[in-house]
Amino acid sequence: MDTTPKLSLGPCQYFWPRTVVEAFYARVADSPVDIVYLGETVCAKRRELRPEDWIGLAGELAGTGKQAVLSTLTLIEARSEMGVVRRFCDNGEFLVEANDIAAVQLLHSRGLPFVTGPSVNIYNAATLRHYHRLGLQRWVMPVELGRDALQAILGDAALPQLQTEVFAHGRLPLAWSARCYTARYHDLPKDQCGLRCIENPEGMPVHTREGEHFLTINGIQTQSGRVTNLLPEWRDLSAAGADILRLSPLPEGTIQRLHAMRQALDGDPAALATVNADRAQTCNGYWYGQAGMTLTAQAEHP
Template sequence: MTKTGLTLGPVLFNWSPDRLRDFYARIADEAEVDRVHLGEVVCGKRQPFTDGIWPELIERLQAAGKEVVLSTLALPYNPRERASVLDFCKAGELAEINDLTALPTVAGKPFLVGPFVNVYNEGAARFLAGRGATGICLPVELPIASVSVIAAALPEVEFELFAFGRLPLALSGRCYHARLHGLHKDGCQFVCDRDPDGLPVDTLDGQQFLAINGIQTLSNGVEAFCPTPVELAELGVRRLRLSPHTVDMVAVSRLYRALLDGRAGRAETLAAVKLLGLPGDLVDGFTRGQPGSARVEMA
Protein backbone atom coordinates (compact mmCIF):
# COMPACT_ATOMS: atom_id res chain seq x y z
CA MET A 1 0.00 0.00 0.00
CA THR A 2 1.36 3.45 -0.96
CA LYS A 3 2.27 5.61 2.00
CA THR A 4 -0.28 8.37 2.59
CA GLY A 5 1.16 11.87 2.40
CA LEU A 6 0.80 14.29 5.29
CA THR A 7 0.56 18.03 4.63
CA LEU A 8 0.86 21.02 6.91
CA GLY A 9 -1.45 23.62 5.40
CA PRO A 10 -0.85 27.38 5.44
CA VAL A 11 -1.24 29.32 8.69
CA LEU A 12 -4.68 30.90 8.44
CA PHE A 13 -4.26 33.27 11.39
CA ASN A 14 -2.44 36.56 11.90
CA TRP A 15 0.84 35.40 13.44
CA SER A 16 3.83 37.71 13.74
CA PRO A 17 6.95 37.08 11.63
CA ASP A 18 8.88 36.02 14.75
CA ARG A 19 6.20 33.54 15.71
CA LEU A 20 6.18 32.13 12.18
CA ARG A 21 9.97 31.77 12.16
CA ASP A 22 9.93 29.87 15.45
CA PHE A 23 7.00 27.75 14.35
CA TYR A 24 8.48 26.68 11.03
CA ALA A 25 11.92 26.09 12.52
CA ARG A 26 10.38 23.44 14.76
CA ILE A 27 8.30 22.06 11.90
CA ALA A 28 11.46 21.72 9.79
CA ASP A 29 13.35 19.91 12.53
CA GLU A 30 10.70 17.78 14.19
CA ALA A 31 7.36 17.49 12.38
CA GLU A 32 6.46 14.29 10.58
CA VAL A 33 4.99 15.99 7.51
CA ASP A 34 6.41 15.69 4.01
CA ARG A 35 4.81 18.84 2.56
CA VAL A 36 4.50 22.35 4.04
CA HIS A 37 2.42 25.22 2.66
CA LEU A 38 3.58 28.81 3.12
CA GLY A 39 1.82 32.08 2.37
CA GLU A 40 -0.99 34.38 3.44
CA VAL A 41 -4.28 32.89 2.32
CA VAL A 42 -6.92 34.89 4.22
CA CYS A 43 -6.22 38.64 4.22
CA GLY A 44 -4.10 40.60 1.75
CA LYS A 45 -3.62 43.39 4.27
CA ARG A 46 -1.43 41.07 6.35
CA GLN A 47 0.92 40.23 3.48
CA PRO A 48 3.45 43.08 3.87
CA PHE A 49 4.31 41.83 7.36
CA THR A 50 5.25 38.33 6.20
CA ASP A 51 6.33 38.60 2.57
CA GLY A 52 9.96 39.10 3.54
CA ILE A 53 10.27 35.92 5.60
CA TRP A 54 9.11 33.33 3.07
CA PRO A 55 12.46 32.94 1.22
CA GLU A 56 14.34 32.05 4.41
CA LEU A 57 11.60 29.68 5.51
CA ILE A 58 11.55 27.98 2.11
CA GLU A 59 15.30 27.39 2.40
CA ARG A 60 15.03 26.10 5.97
CA LEU A 61 12.20 23.68 5.21
CA GLN A 62 13.74 22.36 2.00
CA ALA A 63 17.06 21.78 3.76
CA ALA A 64 15.13 19.61 6.20
CA GLY A 65 13.70 17.54 3.36
CA LYS A 66 10.22 19.05 3.27
CA GLU A 67 8.44 19.82 0.00
CA VAL A 68 7.38 23.49 0.02
CA VAL A 69 4.21 24.78 -1.62
CA LEU A 70 3.27 28.45 -1.92
CA SER A 71 -0.43 29.01 -1.19
CA THR A 72 -2.15 32.03 -2.74
CA LEU A 73 -4.84 34.36 -1.44
CA ALA A 74 -8.36 33.00 -1.50
CA LEU A 75 -10.08 36.36 -2.00
CA PRO A 76 -7.81 38.86 -3.80
CA TYR A 77 -9.81 42.02 -4.39
CA ASN A 78 -7.46 44.81 -5.47
CA PRO A 79 -4.62 45.13 -8.00
CA ARG A 80 -1.87 44.73 -5.38
CA GLU A 81 -3.35 41.51 -4.05
CA ARG A 82 -3.92 40.11 -7.53
CA ALA A 83 -0.31 40.94 -8.38
CA SER A 84 0.85 39.09 -5.27
CA VAL A 85 -0.99 35.98 -6.42
CA LEU A 86 0.80 36.16 -9.77
CA ASP A 87 4.15 36.61 -8.00
CA PHE A 88 3.57 33.51 -5.87
CA CYS A 89 2.59 31.47 -8.90
CA LYS A 90 5.74 32.54 -10.74
CA ALA A 91 8.13 32.16 -7.79
CA GLY A 92 9.49 28.81 -8.95
CA GLU A 93 7.96 26.65 -6.19
CA LEU A 94 4.89 24.51 -6.64
CA ALA A 95 1.86 26.79 -6.19
CA GLU A 96 -1.53 26.12 -4.65
CA ILE A 97 -4.31 28.29 -6.00
CA ASN A 98 -7.24 29.20 -3.77
CA ASP A 99 -9.07 31.40 -6.27
CA LEU A 100 -9.68 30.76 -9.96
CA THR A 101 -8.31 34.16 -10.98
CA ALA A 102 -4.88 32.53 -10.59
CA LEU A 103 -5.68 29.83 -13.14
CA PRO A 104 -4.35 31.64 -16.22
CA THR A 105 -0.98 32.05 -14.51
CA VAL A 106 -0.52 28.38 -13.60
CA ALA A 107 -2.38 26.71 -16.48
CA GLY A 108 -0.15 24.41 -18.47
CA LYS A 109 2.25 23.64 -15.62
CA PRO A 110 1.77 21.54 -12.48
CA PHE A 111 -0.13 23.21 -9.65
CA LEU A 112 -2.30 22.33 -6.66
CA VAL A 113 -5.85 23.39 -5.82
CA GLY A 114 -6.74 24.42 -2.27
CA PRO A 115 -9.94 23.79 -0.30
CA PHE A 116 -11.25 27.32 -0.98
CA VAL A 117 -11.96 26.40 -4.62
CA ASN A 118 -15.38 24.81 -5.09
CA VAL A 119 -14.60 21.34 -6.44
CA TYR A 120 -17.84 19.54 -5.68
CA ASN A 121 -17.94 16.99 -8.49
CA GLU A 122 -15.76 15.06 -10.91
CA GLY A 123 -16.50 17.52 -13.72
CA ALA A 124 -14.91 20.39 -11.83
CA ALA A 125 -11.95 18.21 -10.86
CA ARG A 126 -11.49 17.09 -14.46
CA PHE A 127 -11.57 20.72 -15.66
CA LEU A 128 -8.74 21.65 -13.29
CA ALA A 129 -6.74 18.50 -13.97
CA GLY A 130 -6.94 19.26 -17.67
CA ARG A 131 -5.18 22.58 -17.00
CA GLY A 132 -2.36 21.09 -14.98
CA ALA A 133 -3.71 20.41 -11.47
CA THR A 134 -1.85 17.42 -10.03
CA GLY A 135 -3.42 17.58 -6.58
CA ILE A 136 -6.70 18.86 -5.15
CA CYS A 137 -7.56 19.46 -1.49
CA LEU A 138 -11.30 19.04 -1.62
CA PRO A 139 -13.72 21.45 0.12
CA VAL A 140 -14.28 20.70 3.78
CA GLU A 141 -18.06 20.31 3.38
CA LEU A 142 -17.85 17.22 1.17
CA PRO A 143 -18.92 13.90 2.74
CA ILE A 144 -16.61 10.98 2.10
CA ALA A 145 -19.30 9.36 -0.07
CA SER A 146 -18.86 12.20 -2.57
CA VAL A 147 -15.09 12.17 -2.18
CA SER A 148 -14.91 8.54 -3.27
CA VAL A 149 -16.89 9.27 -6.45
CA ILE A 150 -14.65 12.19 -7.44
CA ALA A 151 -11.43 10.33 -6.64
CA ALA A 152 -12.51 7.23 -8.56
CA ALA A 153 -13.14 9.34 -11.67
CA LEU A 154 -9.59 10.80 -11.67
CA PRO A 155 -7.12 8.26 -10.27
CA GLU A 156 -4.22 10.25 -11.72
CA VAL A 157 -4.93 13.20 -9.39
CA GLU A 158 -3.68 13.22 -5.79
CA PHE A 159 -6.74 14.04 -3.70
CA GLU A 160 -6.25 15.48 -0.24
CA LEU A 161 -8.67 15.90 2.67
CA PHE A 162 -8.66 18.50 5.44
CA ALA A 163 -8.15 16.34 8.54
CA PHE A 164 -7.27 18.60 11.48
CA GLY A 165 -8.08 22.15 12.58
CA ARG A 166 -10.87 24.67 12.64
CA LEU A 167 -12.67 24.29 9.33
CA PRO A 168 -12.34 27.22 6.87
CA LEU A 169 -15.96 27.90 5.92
CA ALA A 170 -16.27 31.31 4.23
CA LEU A 171 -14.61 34.63 3.43
CA SER A 172 -16.23 38.05 3.39
CA GLY A 173 -15.50 41.48 1.98
CA ARG A 174 -16.01 42.78 5.54
CA CYS A 175 -13.71 42.27 8.51
CA TYR A 176 -15.50 40.80 11.51
CA HIS A 177 -12.60 41.46 13.86
CA ALA A 178 -12.50 45.14 12.94
CA ARG A 179 -16.27 45.50 13.33
CA LEU A 180 -16.16 43.83 16.75
CA HIS A 181 -13.61 46.40 17.97
CA GLY A 182 -15.48 49.38 16.52
CA LEU A 183 -13.05 49.79 13.63
CA HIS A 184 -13.35 49.92 9.85
CA LYS A 185 -11.66 47.34 7.65
CA ASP A 186 -9.31 49.94 6.16
CA GLY A 187 -8.23 50.97 9.67
CA CYS A 188 -8.45 47.58 11.35
CA GLN A 189 -5.21 47.98 13.34
CA PHE A 190 -4.74 44.25 12.66
CA VAL A 191 -6.67 43.36 15.81
CA CYS A 192 -7.08 39.79 14.55
CA ASP A 193 -3.57 39.16 15.92
CA ARG A 194 -5.12 39.08 19.40
CA ASP A 195 -6.74 35.72 18.60
CA PRO A 196 -4.05 33.41 17.19
CA ASP A 197 -6.52 30.51 16.84
CA GLY A 198 -9.47 32.67 15.82
CA LEU A 199 -12.12 34.19 18.07
CA PRO A 200 -15.00 31.91 19.18
CA VAL A 201 -18.51 33.18 18.44
CA ASP A 202 -21.52 32.13 20.51
CA THR A 203 -25.20 32.40 19.68
CA LEU A 204 -27.45 34.79 21.63
CA ASP A 205 -28.44 31.94 23.93
CA GLY A 206 -24.81 31.08 24.68
CA GLN A 207 -24.26 28.09 22.40
CA GLN A 208 -20.87 27.63 20.77
CA PHE A 209 -21.33 28.34 17.08
CA LEU A 210 -18.49 29.56 14.84
CA ALA A 211 -15.15 31.36 15.03
CA ILE A 212 -13.86 34.45 13.21
CA ASN A 213 -10.44 35.30 11.85
CA GLY A 214 -10.45 38.75 10.30
CA ILE A 215 -12.59 38.37 7.17
CA GLN A 216 -12.84 34.61 7.62
CA THR A 217 -15.51 32.42 9.19
CA LEU A 218 -14.36 29.11 10.64
CA SER A 219 -15.95 26.32 12.61
CA ASN A 220 -15.91 26.65 16.37
CA GLY A 221 -15.06 22.97 16.68
CA VAL A 222 -11.80 21.41 15.56
CA GLU A 223 -12.02 18.89 12.73
CA ALA A 224 -10.45 15.55 13.64
CA PHE A 225 -10.88 13.17 10.72
CA CYS A 226 -8.98 10.02 11.65
CA PRO A 227 -9.38 7.33 8.99
CA THR A 228 -7.46 4.09 8.81
CA PRO A 229 -5.03 3.49 5.91
CA VAL A 230 -7.45 0.95 4.45
CA GLU A 231 -10.34 3.43 4.56
CA LEU A 232 -8.26 6.07 2.79
CA ALA A 233 -7.19 3.60 0.11
CA GLU A 234 -10.82 2.68 -0.49
CA LEU A 235 -11.69 6.37 -0.80
CA GLY A 236 -8.88 6.99 -3.27
CA VAL A 237 -7.41 9.69 -1.02
CA ARG A 238 -3.61 9.87 -0.93
CA ARG A 239 -2.99 12.80 1.41
CA LEU A 240 -4.33 14.41 4.60
CA ARG A 241 -3.96 18.06 5.63
CA LEU A 242 -3.28 19.44 9.10
CA SER A 243 -4.10 23.12 9.64
CA PRO A 244 -1.70 25.00 11.96
CA HIS A 245 -2.90 26.15 15.38
CA THR A 246 -1.09 27.21 18.54
CA VAL A 247 -1.28 23.68 19.94
CA ASP A 248 1.74 21.40 19.59
CA MET A 249 1.62 20.76 15.84
CA VAL A 250 4.66 18.49 16.01
CA ALA A 251 2.68 16.24 18.35
CA VAL A 252 -0.32 16.41 16.02
CA SER A 253 1.85 15.42 13.05
CA ARG A 254 3.31 12.46 14.93
CA LEU A 255 -0.13 11.24 15.99
CA TYR A 256 -1.44 11.38 12.43
CA ARG A 257 1.69 9.79 11.00
CA ALA A 258 1.32 6.87 13.39
CA LEU A 259 -2.36 6.57 12.42
CA LEU A 260 -1.60 6.62 8.69
CA ASP A 261 1.21 4.09 9.09
CA GLY A 262 -1.07 1.70 10.96
CA ARG A 263 0.89 2.03 14.22
CA ALA A 264 -2.09 3.53 16.08
CA GLY A 265 -5.84 3.11 15.90
CA ARG A 266 -8.54 5.74 15.47
CA ALA A 267 -9.74 5.73 19.08
CA GLU A 268 -6.18 5.97 20.40
CA THR A 269 -5.38 8.86 18.07
CA LEU A 270 -8.54 10.80 18.93
CA ALA A 271 -7.95 10.38 22.65
CA ALA A 272 -4.42 11.74 22.30
CA VAL A 273 -5.49 14.66 20.11
CA LYS A 274 -8.20 15.61 22.60
CA LEU A 275 -5.56 16.09 25.31
CA LEU A 276 -3.61 18.73 23.37
CA GLY A 277 -5.52 21.80 24.61
CA LEU A 278 -7.53 22.48 21.47
CA PRO A 279 -9.52 25.69 20.96
CA GLY A 280 -12.78 23.77 20.46
CA ASP A 281 -14.50 20.39 20.67
CA LEU A 282 -13.57 17.66 18.20
CA VAL A 283 -15.96 17.48 15.22
CA ASP A 284 -16.18 15.47 12.00
CA GLY A 285 -19.80 15.80 10.89
CA PHE A 286 -19.17 16.89 7.31
CA THR A 287 -17.22 13.73 6.49
CA ARG A 288 -20.17 11.64 7.67
CA GLY A 289 -22.76 13.63 5.72
CA GLN A 290 -24.03 15.35 8.87
CA PRO A 291 -23.86 18.96 10.10
CA GLY A 292 -20.23 19.95 10.38
CA SER A 293 -20.64 20.72 14.08
CA ALA A 294 -21.49 17.10 14.90
CA ARG A 295 -19.04 15.90 17.50
CA VAL A 296 -16.61 13.08 16.89
CA GLU A 297 -17.75 9.65 18.02
CA MET A 298 -14.76 8.63 20.13
CA ALA A 299 -15.41 4.89 20.12
Protein backbone atom coordinates in the same frame (compact mmCIF):
# COMPACT_ATOMS: atom_id res chain seq x y z
CA MET B 1 2.23 -0.19 -3.37
CA ASP B 2 2.38 1.77 -0.14
CA THR B 3 -0.95 3.46 0.35
CA THR B 4 -0.20 5.01 3.72
CA PRO B 5 -1.31 8.62 3.38
CA LYS B 6 1.18 11.45 3.53
CA LEU B 7 0.83 14.23 6.07
CA SER B 8 0.59 17.86 5.12
CA LEU B 9 0.47 21.08 7.06
CA GLY B 10 -1.96 23.56 5.49
CA PRO B 11 -1.31 27.29 5.31
CA CYS B 12 -1.67 29.01 8.67
CA GLN B 13 -5.07 30.66 8.65
CA TYR B 14 -4.27 32.97 11.56
CA PHE B 15 -2.15 36.08 11.85
CA TRP B 16 0.84 35.37 14.05
CA PRO B 17 3.79 37.66 14.82
CA ARG B 18 6.82 37.04 12.66
CA THR B 19 8.87 35.57 15.52
CA VAL B 20 6.08 33.12 16.30
CA VAL B 21 5.81 32.09 12.65
CA GLU B 22 9.56 31.53 12.43
CA ALA B 23 9.66 29.51 15.63
CA PHE B 24 6.67 27.46 14.51
CA TYR B 25 8.19 26.54 11.14
CA ALA B 26 11.53 25.76 12.74
CA ARG B 27 9.70 23.07 14.69
CA VAL B 28 7.83 22.01 11.56
CA ALA B 29 11.19 21.47 9.89
CA ASP B 30 12.01 18.87 12.55
CA SER B 31 8.58 17.23 12.42
CA PRO B 32 7.55 14.18 10.41
CA VAL B 33 5.37 16.14 8.00
CA ASP B 34 5.74 15.50 4.26
CA ILE B 35 4.25 18.62 2.68
CA VAL B 36 4.10 22.19 4.01
CA TYR B 37 1.89 24.93 2.55
CA LEU B 38 3.10 28.46 3.16
CA GLY B 39 1.63 31.89 2.64
CA GLU B 40 -1.10 34.28 3.73
CA THR B 41 -4.43 32.98 2.46
CA VAL B 42 -6.91 35.12 4.43
CA CYS B 43 -6.08 38.83 4.39
CA ALA B 44 -3.74 40.77 2.13
CA LYS B 45 -3.07 43.26 4.93
CA ARG B 46 -1.32 40.67 7.05
CA ARG B 47 2.29 41.31 6.15
CA GLU B 48 4.41 40.10 9.05
CA LEU B 49 6.05 38.01 6.36
CA ARG B 50 6.44 39.35 2.84
CA PRO B 51 6.19 37.06 -0.20
CA GLU B 52 9.99 36.85 -0.29
CA ASP B 53 10.01 35.72 3.34
CA TRP B 54 7.55 32.92 2.59
CA ILE B 55 9.58 31.89 -0.44
CA GLY B 56 12.72 31.90 1.73
CA LEU B 57 10.94 29.74 4.30
CA ALA B 58 9.90 27.38 1.53
CA GLY B 59 13.55 27.02 0.58
CA GLU B 60 14.54 26.21 4.15
CA LEU B 61 11.81 23.58 4.51
CA ALA B 62 12.65 22.08 1.14
CA GLY B 63 16.21 21.76 2.43
CA THR B 64 14.95 19.46 5.18
CA GLY B 65 13.27 17.15 2.68
CA LYS B 66 9.75 18.53 2.88
CA GLN B 67 7.76 19.46 -0.18
CA ALA B 68 7.09 23.18 0.17
CA VAL B 69 4.05 24.66 -1.59
CA LEU B 70 3.11 28.34 -1.77
CA SER B 71 -0.55 29.10 -1.03
CA THR B 72 -2.31 32.07 -2.58
CA LEU B 73 -4.87 34.51 -1.19
CA THR B 74 -8.43 33.17 -1.21
CA LEU B 75 -10.67 36.21 -1.70
CA ILE B 76 -9.17 38.72 -4.11
CA GLU B 77 -10.88 42.11 -4.13
CA ALA B 78 -8.37 44.71 -5.32
CA ARG B 79 -6.08 44.61 -8.30
CA SER B 80 -3.15 45.32 -5.96
CA GLU B 81 -3.80 42.02 -4.22
CA MET B 82 -3.04 40.16 -7.43
CA GLY B 83 0.57 41.31 -7.05
CA VAL B 84 1.30 38.82 -4.28
CA VAL B 85 -0.56 36.08 -6.12
CA ARG B 86 1.55 36.80 -9.20
CA ARG B 87 4.76 36.85 -7.15
CA PHE B 88 3.98 33.36 -5.83
CA CYS B 89 2.97 32.01 -9.23
CA ASP B 90 6.22 33.36 -10.71
CA ASN B 91 8.48 32.03 -7.92
CA GLY B 92 10.16 29.68 -10.41
CA GLU B 93 10.81 26.87 -7.95
CA PHE B 94 7.94 25.79 -5.74
CA LEU B 95 4.58 24.31 -6.53
CA VAL B 96 1.66 26.71 -5.92
CA GLU B 97 -1.68 26.05 -4.26
CA ALA B 98 -4.34 28.16 -5.98
CA ASN B 99 -7.06 29.23 -3.58
CA ASP B 100 -8.93 31.23 -6.19
CA ILE B 101 -9.56 30.80 -9.90
CA ALA B 102 -7.41 33.87 -10.59
CA ALA B 103 -4.35 31.89 -9.51
CA VAL B 104 -5.46 28.93 -11.61
CA GLN B 105 -5.57 31.27 -14.59
CA LEU B 106 -2.06 32.59 -13.94
CA LEU B 107 -0.56 29.14 -13.36
CA HIS B 108 -2.29 27.55 -16.32
CA SER B 109 -1.33 30.38 -18.65
CA ARG B 110 2.32 29.90 -17.59
CA GLY B 111 2.10 26.17 -18.26
CA LEU B 112 2.80 25.39 -14.59
CA PRO B 113 1.38 22.47 -12.61
CA PHE B 114 -0.72 23.49 -9.64
CA VAL B 115 -2.67 22.42 -6.56
CA THR B 116 -6.16 23.68 -5.75
CA GLY B 117 -7.04 24.52 -2.15
CA PRO B 118 -10.35 23.68 -0.48
CA SER B 119 -11.97 26.98 -1.51
CA VAL B 120 -11.72 26.17 -5.22
CA ASN B 121 -15.04 24.49 -5.90
CA ILE B 122 -14.55 21.00 -7.28
CA TYR B 123 -17.73 19.04 -6.66
CA ASN B 124 -17.74 16.56 -9.55
CA ALA B 125 -15.55 14.61 -11.94
CA ALA B 126 -16.17 16.87 -14.92
CA THR B 127 -14.74 19.82 -13.02
CA LEU B 128 -11.83 17.78 -11.71
CA ARG B 129 -10.98 16.52 -15.19
CA HIS B 130 -11.17 20.02 -16.62
CA TYR B 131 -8.68 21.41 -14.10
CA HIS B 132 -6.51 18.33 -14.56
CA ARG B 133 -6.27 19.09 -18.27
CA LEU B 134 -5.06 22.57 -17.29
CA GLY B 135 -2.31 21.29 -15.02
CA LEU B 136 -3.96 20.26 -11.76
CA GLN B 137 -1.63 17.89 -9.97
CA ARG B 138 -3.34 17.71 -6.60
CA TRP B 139 -6.65 18.92 -5.20
CA VAL B 140 -7.84 19.53 -1.69
CA MET B 141 -11.44 18.42 -1.48
CA PRO B 142 -13.91 21.21 -0.54
CA VAL B 143 -14.51 20.79 3.17
CA GLU B 144 -18.30 20.40 2.91
CA LEU B 145 -17.92 17.21 0.85
CA GLY B 146 -17.56 13.80 2.45
CA ARG B 147 -16.66 10.22 1.86
CA ASP B 148 -19.42 9.29 -0.56
CA ALA B 149 -18.82 12.31 -2.76
CA LEU B 150 -15.07 11.72 -2.75
CA GLN B 151 -15.40 8.09 -3.78
CA ALA B 152 -17.86 8.95 -6.51
CA ILE B 153 -15.81 11.85 -7.88
CA LEU B 154 -12.61 9.85 -7.99
CA GLY B 155 -14.43 6.84 -9.44
CA ASP B 156 -15.92 8.93 -12.24
CA ALA B 157 -12.79 10.97 -12.90
CA ALA B 158 -10.45 7.99 -13.30
CA LEU B 159 -7.27 10.07 -12.95
CA PRO B 160 -4.77 7.72 -11.30
CA GLN B 161 -1.94 10.27 -11.32
CA LEU B 162 -3.92 12.95 -9.53
CA GLN B 163 -3.31 13.36 -5.80
CA THR B 164 -6.20 13.92 -3.42
CA GLU B 165 -5.83 15.78 -0.15
CA VAL B 166 -8.45 15.98 2.60
CA PHE B 167 -8.72 18.64 5.30
CA ALA B 168 -8.39 16.28 8.24
CA HIS B 169 -7.67 18.46 11.26
CA GLY B 170 -8.17 22.07 12.28
CA ARG B 171 -10.84 24.73 12.19
CA LEU B 172 -12.83 24.51 8.99
CA PRO B 173 -12.69 27.54 6.71
CA LEU B 174 -16.41 28.20 6.16
CA ALA B 175 -16.81 31.66 4.63
CA TRP B 176 -15.03 34.74 3.31
CA SER B 177 -16.41 38.26 3.29
CA ALA B 178 -15.62 41.79 2.20
CA ARG B 179 -16.35 42.72 5.76
CA CYS B 180 -13.78 42.22 8.46
CA TYR B 181 -15.51 40.83 11.54
CA THR B 182 -12.50 41.35 13.76
CA ALA B 183 -12.43 45.05 12.90
CA ARG B 184 -16.21 45.15 13.38
CA TYR B 185 -15.82 43.58 16.81
CA HIS B 186 -13.34 46.31 17.75
CA ASP B 187 -15.57 49.02 16.20
CA LEU B 188 -12.81 49.89 13.77
CA PRO B 189 -13.12 50.66 10.06
CA LYS B 190 -11.57 47.89 7.98
CA ASP B 191 -9.07 50.30 6.46
CA GLN B 192 -7.83 51.28 9.92
CA CYS B 193 -8.08 47.87 11.55
CA GLY B 194 -4.76 48.17 13.36
CA LEU B 195 -4.07 44.55 12.34
CA ARG B 196 -5.84 43.48 15.51
CA CYS B 197 -6.06 39.87 14.28
CA ILE B 198 -2.56 39.49 15.68
CA GLU B 199 -4.08 39.53 19.17
CA ASN B 200 -6.04 36.36 18.48
CA PRO B 201 -3.73 33.47 17.58
CA GLU B 202 -6.69 31.20 16.88
CA GLY B 203 -9.36 33.73 16.05
CA MET B 204 -12.21 34.86 18.27
CA PRO B 205 -14.90 32.47 19.47
CA VAL B 206 -18.51 33.12 18.52
CA HIS B 207 -21.00 31.61 20.94
CA THR B 208 -24.74 31.27 20.66
CA ARG B 209 -26.72 32.90 23.42
CA GLU B 210 -26.83 29.60 25.21
CA GLY B 211 -23.07 29.26 25.23
CA GLU B 212 -22.43 26.93 22.31
CA HIS B 213 -19.11 27.65 20.59
CA PHE B 214 -20.62 27.80 17.12
CA LEU B 215 -18.23 29.75 14.92
CA THR B 216 -14.84 31.43 15.00
CA ILE B 217 -14.11 34.79 13.43
CA ASN B 218 -10.71 35.39 11.93
CA GLY B 219 -10.63 38.72 10.13
CA ILE B 220 -12.66 38.43 6.93
CA GLN B 221 -12.85 34.66 7.36
CA THR B 222 -15.44 32.71 9.33
CA GLN B 223 -14.37 29.32 10.66
CA SER B 224 -16.06 26.48 12.46
CA GLY B 225 -16.32 26.75 16.22
CA ARG B 226 -15.29 23.17 16.64
CA VAL B 227 -12.04 21.74 15.38
CA THR B 228 -12.65 19.06 12.80
CA ASN B 229 -10.74 15.85 13.40
CA LEU B 230 -10.77 13.08 10.81
CA LEU B 231 -7.35 11.74 11.82
CA PRO B 232 -8.80 8.84 13.83
CA GLU B 233 -10.66 7.87 10.63
CA TRP B 234 -7.52 7.91 8.50
CA ARG B 235 -8.00 4.38 7.17
CA ASP B 236 -11.47 5.34 6.00
CA LEU B 237 -10.11 8.49 4.35
CA SER B 238 -7.38 6.51 2.69
CA ALA B 239 -9.80 3.84 1.48
CA ALA B 240 -11.99 6.57 -0.05
CA GLY B 241 -9.03 7.93 -2.00
CA ALA B 242 -7.25 10.43 0.22
CA ASP B 243 -3.52 10.38 -0.54
CA ILE B 244 -2.70 13.22 1.82
CA LEU B 245 -4.13 14.27 5.20
CA ARG B 246 -4.04 18.00 5.88
CA LEU B 247 -3.60 19.44 9.33
CA SER B 248 -4.35 23.14 9.64
CA PRO B 249 -2.01 24.96 12.06
CA LEU B 250 -3.25 25.80 15.54
CA PRO B 251 -1.16 27.68 18.10
CA GLU B 252 -1.05 24.68 20.40
CA GLY B 253 -0.60 20.98 19.75
CA THR B 254 -0.02 20.93 16.01
CA ILE B 255 3.59 19.73 16.14
CA GLN B 256 2.80 17.06 18.76
CA ARG B 257 -0.15 15.97 16.63
CA LEU B 258 2.09 15.57 13.59
CA HIS B 259 4.44 13.33 15.58
CA ALA B 260 1.58 11.30 17.04
CA MET B 261 -0.10 10.94 13.68
CA ARG B 262 3.12 9.74 12.07
CA GLN B 263 3.38 7.08 14.78
CA ALA B 264 -0.27 6.18 14.26
CA LEU B 265 0.28 5.78 10.52
CA ASP B 266 3.22 3.55 11.39
CA GLY B 267 0.84 1.31 13.35
CA ASP B 268 1.01 2.55 16.95
CA PRO B 269 -2.52 2.31 18.43
CA ALA B 270 -1.57 4.33 21.50
CA ALA B 271 -0.57 7.21 19.24
CA LEU B 272 -3.94 7.08 17.51
CA ALA B 273 -5.62 7.36 20.91
CA THR B 274 -3.56 10.51 21.56
CA VAL B 275 -4.79 11.99 18.31
CA ASN B 276 -8.35 11.20 19.38
CA ALA B 277 -8.00 12.51 22.93
CA ASP B 278 -10.06 15.70 22.65
CA ARG B 279 -12.76 14.00 20.62
CA ALA B 280 -15.76 15.45 22.49
CA GLN B 281 -14.82 18.99 21.37
CA THR B 282 -14.38 18.07 17.73
CA CYS B 283 -16.61 17.55 14.72
CA ASN B 284 -16.56 15.28 11.67
CA GLY B 285 -20.07 15.50 10.23
CA TYR B 286 -19.13 16.57 6.72
CA TRP B 287 -17.18 13.37 6.16
CA TYR B 288 -20.31 11.36 6.92
CA GLY B 289 -22.59 13.48 4.74
CA GLN B 290 -24.14 15.27 7.71
CA ALA B 291 -24.08 18.76 9.19
CA GLY B 292 -20.43 19.73 9.49
CA MET B 293 -20.71 20.61 13.19
CA THR B 294 -21.85 17.16 14.24
CA LEU B 295 -19.71 14.46 15.76
CA THR B 296 -20.50 11.05 14.38
CA ALA B 297 -19.27 7.82 15.86
CA GLN B 298 -16.76 6.31 13.48
CA ALA B 299 -16.86 2.71 12.40
CA GLU B 300 -14.56 0.32 14.23
CA HIS B 301 -11.19 0.13 12.60
CA PRO B 302 -9.13 -3.03 12.54
